[in-house]
Amino acid sequence: MRVVVDLNRCQAYAQCCYAAPERFVLRGDEMLVYDPAPPEAERAAIDRAVLACPVRAIRVEPAAAEGTA
Amino acid sequence: MRDGTIVVAGASLAGLRGAEALRAGGFSGRLVLVGDEPHLPYDRPPLSKHVLTGEIAPERTTLPGVGTLAAEWRLGTPAVGLDRAGRVLLLAGGERLPFDRLLIATGARARPWPEPAAAALAGVHTLRSRDDAAALAAALAARPERVLILGAGFLGCEAASSIRALGLPVTVVDPAPSPLAGALGQVIGGFVAGRMEGAGIDLRTGTEVTRLEGEDGRVRRARLADGGTIPADLVVVALGAVRNTDWLAGSGLDADEGGLSCDRACRALDEAGRPDDAIFAAGDVARFPHPLDGDRPVALEHWGNAVAQAAHAARAMLAGPEAAGPYAEVPAFWSNQFGLTIKSLGLTEGADAVAIVQGDPRSARFLAAYGREGRTVAAVSINAGRWLPAYEGAIREGAPFPPITGGADQPRPKPVPPGLPAPQPA
Ligand SMILES: Cc1cc2nc3c(=O)[nH]c(=O)nc-3n(C[C@H](O)[C@H](O)[C@H](O)COP(=O)(O)OP(=O)(O)OC[C@H]3O[C@@H](n4cnc5c(N)ncnc54)[C@H](O)[C@@H]3O)c2cc1C
Ligand code: SF4
Numbered sequence: 431m432r433v434v435v436d437l438n439r440c441q442a443y444a445q446c447c448y449a450a451p452e453r454f455v456l457r458g459d460e461m462l463v464y465d466p467a468p469p470e471a472e473r474a475a476i477d478r479a480v481l482a483c484p485v486r487a488i489r490v491e492p493a494a495a496e497g498t499a
Numbered sequence: 500m501r502d503g504t505i506v507v508a509g510a511s512l513a514g515l516r517g518a519e520a521l522r523a524g525g526f527s528g529r530l531v532l533v534g535d536e537p538h539l540p541y542d543r544p545p546l547s548k549h550v551l552t553g554e555i556a557p558e559r560t561t562l563p564g565v566g567t568l569a570a571e572w573r574l575g576t577p578a579v580g581l582d583r584a585g586r587v588l589l590l591a592g593g594e595r596l597p598f599d600r601l602l603i604a605t606g607a608r609a610r611p612w613p614e615p616a617a618a619a620l621a622g623v624h625t626l627r628s629r630d631d632a633a634a635l636a637a638a639l640a641a642r643p644e645r646v647l648i649l650g651a652g653f654l655g656c657e658a659a660s661s662i663r664a665l666g667l668p669v670t671v672v673d674p675a676p677s678p679l680a681g682a683l684g685q686v687i688g689g690f691v692a693g694r695m696e697g698a699g700i701d702l703r704t705g706t707e708v709t710r711l712e713g714e715d716g717r718v719r720r721a722r723l724a725d726g727g728t729i730p731a732d733l734v735v736v737a738l739g740a741v742r743n744t745d746w747l748a749g750s751g752l753d754a755d756e757g758g759l760s761c762d763r764a765c766r767a768l769d770e771a772g773r774p775d776d777a778i779f780a781a782g783d784v785a786r787f788p789h790p791l792d793g794d795r796p797v798a799l800e801h802w803g804n805a806v807a808q809a810a811h812a813a814r815a816m817l818a819g820p821e822a823a824g825p826y827a828e829v830p831a832f833w834s835n836q837f838g839l840t841i842k843s844l845g846l847t848e849g850a851d852a853v854a855i856v857q858g859d860p861r862s863a864r865f866l867a868a869y870g871r872e873g874r875t876v877a878a879v880s881i882n883a884g885r886w887l888p889a890y891e892g893a894i895r896e897g898a899p900f901p902p903i904t905g906g907a908d909q910p911r912p913k914p915v916p917p918g919l920p921a922p923q924p925a
Contacts, residue, residue: 432563434542438803438831438842441885458838459864459882463549466542467559491563 431476432491433466439487446479446488454479500817502528506588506596508578509604509743510534512542512562512802513782517602517809519564524817530570531596533588535577538629539565544802546632547654548835551661553640557633578605581750586777600777600816603747603759603767604809607740607783607800612649617711622718623734626658638733639665646670647721647731649708651678653834655737656691660836662735663698670701670729672708672721676918683843683879685918686853687867690860690881694837703729740800742784752778758786758798763827764820765812779816781809790827791876791894792846801832829891833884839863842884845877845894853917854901857886866890869917870900878902 433453435446442460453465453476468476470493480488505521507514510532518530534540541560549555573590580589581601588596609625612618622643624635639646639662646662648655651673663669675681677688678695695702703723710722711734721729744754752775753760753768759780761767765787766774780787782805788794807828815823834841850869858865858881866886869877874897878890893902901912 432561432566434563436803436806437544437833442840458840460840460884461835461838463554465559466545466555467561489563491566495566 431468431470431473431493433464433468433476434489435462435464436487436489437462439485440483441485443484445482445484449479449482450475500600501525503599504529504531504597505600505602505816506598507532507602507604508588509606509782509784510536510572510574511540511604511606511782511805513604513606513784513805513809514602515540515562515564515568516806517604517781517813518568518570520810520813521817522569524813526813526817528599530568531573531598532570533573533576533578533590533596535575535591536628536630537575539572539574541629543627546629547626547657548661550632551636551639551658552664553636557629557636560629578746581747581752581778583750583752583775583778598777600779602809602812602816603778603780603784604782604805605743605746605784606805607742609736610738610741612711612734612736612738614711617713617718618736620711620713620718621716622713622732623711623736625736626654627740635735639667643667643731643733645729645731646733646735647672647708647729648735648737649673649721650737650739651675651702651704652681652737652739653679653832653836655735656695657834657836658735658737659695659700660698663700668701669699670703670731671695672703672706672723672729674705674707674724675920676705678702678704680918681920683841683847683917684850684853684869686915687879687881688918691837691839691841694839694863698837740783742786742798744784758796759784760786760796762820763788763790763825764815764823765808765826766815766820774820779812781805781812787826789830789846790825791829791897792848797830797846797848799830801830803831804828829894839881840884841879841881842887843877843879844887844891845869845875847877847879847917847919850876850917850919852900852914854912854914856901856912858883868893868901868912870914873900874898875900875902 446454609627767778786798852870
C-alpha cells in the first residue's frame with residue numbers, strides 16, 4: 431500500500447498511532463513518523479487509521495491499485 | 500473542457516495532483532504525464548528526514564494516487580522544448596506531443612556548488628531527488644569522519660538533524676547570522692541555533708565557504724572566508740533551489756531560474772505579460788502574484804502549495820479562469836528538525852516585527868506572529884501546531900498586529916524586529 435500524510439493538516443492527535451501502532455508513531459511533542467509503504471496485510475489497521483484521523487490528513491492507495499502503474 | 504489532450508510536464512507532486520484534479524473535475528480525454536526522472540511520482544519531504552536516518556528506504560516513498568490515475572506515462576523522458584504556436588511539447592528522443600492544454604510542473608533542482616570541478620568531487624552531494632537521497636544515505640553508511648553542510652535553510656537544517664542523529668560529526672556553515680534567517684528571521688532562527696548546538700552541531704554562522712578542496716578526486720576540506728579550514732570528507736550543498744525552466748528557452752514565456760511567471764488563474768505569461776490560455780503552471784516552478792503580499796510575484800517551495808495550486812490550475816483549465824477565481828491559498832509548510840516541528844502560515848518576507856504570542860521558547864513550545872506595517876502577515880508555531888489554525892483568519896485579513904485570538908496566553912506580547920534580510924528592491 432502507499433500512504434501519505436498531509437503534515438500541514440496533521441495536528442498530532444495520534445489517533446492513527448492507536449489504530450495502527452506498527453506504522454504510525456508520534457515522536458517528541460508532535461512529530462508524526464509513518465511508513466509510506468505498509469504491507470497489504472495491514473490494510474484493515476491502516477483503514478482504521480484513515481477513519482480515526484480527526485483532520486482527515488491521511489491518504490491511502492491500496493496495493494490492488496498500485497499494479498496499474 | 501471535457502475531452503481533447505492535456506499534457507503535464509513534470510511528474511512529481513504538482514503534476515500528479517494536477518492530473519488527479521483534472522480527472523476528478525470530469526476530464527475524460529487523453530492525459531499524458533511527462534517526467535525526466537525514471538520514477539513514478541514520489542514524496543520529497545521524507546528524503547531529508549527519515550530517509551537520511553535510514554528509517555525509510557528511498558524507494559518506499561511513491562505517492563498514493565499513481566495507480567488509480569488513468570493516464571499515459573512518459574517517464575525518464577525530459578521535455579526539451581515547447582512550440583507554443585503549434586501547441587506541441589517536444590520530448591527528448593524526438594517525440595512531439597500535441598496538446599490542447601499543458602500543465603507545467605517541472606519544479607526546481609538543487610543549486611549546485613558554483614565551481615563545477617569541486618562540485619564533481621566524490622563526497623560532494625546535493626539533495627533534491629530520491630536518487631540523491633539514496634546516494635547520500637549510502638555515503639553516510641560508510642561513516643564519514645566529518646560531514647559539512649553548506650547552507651542553514653530548511654533543507655540544510657533538516658539534513659544536519661538527520662545526519663547528527665546517526666551519531667556523525669556535523670558542521671553547518673551559513674553566511675547569515677543564524678540558521679533559517681531568510682525564512683523565519685534571526686529571532687526564531689536564534690532559538691533553532693540553540694537547539695542545533697544542543698544536539699552537538701558545530702554551527703558556523705556569519706561566515707562562508709569560499710573553496711572546496713579535494714585529493715585524488717575526493718573532497719577533503721573547505722576553506723572559509725575568514726581564513727579558517729574545515730576538514731570534511733562528505734559535503735552536502737544546501738544552497739537553495741533553481742527552477743527548472745531552461746527547457747522553455749525560446750518559447751516566449753516569461754521564465755528564468757526564479758520561476759515561470761503566471762497569473763492568478765495559473766496561466767503562464769509570455770514575455771509581454773499576456774496570459775497564454777492553453778498553458779498553466781503549478782508548484783515550485785510557478786511564480787505568481789500573491790494577494791497576501793500586494794500581488795508581488797512569489798515562488799514557493801512548499802508541499803502544500805504544489806497540491807493546492809495544481810488543483811487550482813486544473814479547475815482553471817476545465818472551467819475557465821473566471822470560474823476558478825484567483826488562487827489565494829494561504830502559504831503553509833512544516834519542517835521537522837532537532838526534535839522540533841516547525842509550522843508556518845502566511846509570508847514572513849518583508850515582516851518588520853515578530854512577537855511570541857503564545858507559549859514560551861524556554862519550554863520549546865510557542866507561537867510567533869509576524870507583522871508588517873502594523874498588519875499580521877504570518878505565524879510560525881514550534882511544537883505548537885494546534886494553535887496555528889487560529890491565526891489563519893488574521894493573516895488572510897491582514898488583521899492588526901499583534902493579532903488577538905481567544906487562545907493567546909501572552910497578555911502583552913512584546914514585538915521586536917524579526918531579523919529578516921532587508922526586502923529586495925522591486
Ligand atoms: C528534501 C526535501 C524536503 C522537503 N521537505 C518539505 C517539508 O518538510 N515541508 C514542505 O512543505 N515542503 C518540503 N519540501 C518541498 C516540496 O517537496 C516541494 O515543494 C514539492 O516537491 C514541489 O513539487 P513540484 O511537483 O512542484 O516540484 P518537484 O517536486 O521539484 O517536481 C518536478 C518534477 O519535474 C521534473 N522535471 C524537471 N524538468 C523536467 C523536464 N524538462 N521534463 C520533464 N520533467 C522535468 C523533475 O525532475 C521532478 O521530477 C521538501 C523538498 C525537498 C527536496
Ligand atoms: S490521527 Fe491525523 S492528526 Fe493525528 S497524528 Fe495521525 S495523521 Fe496526525
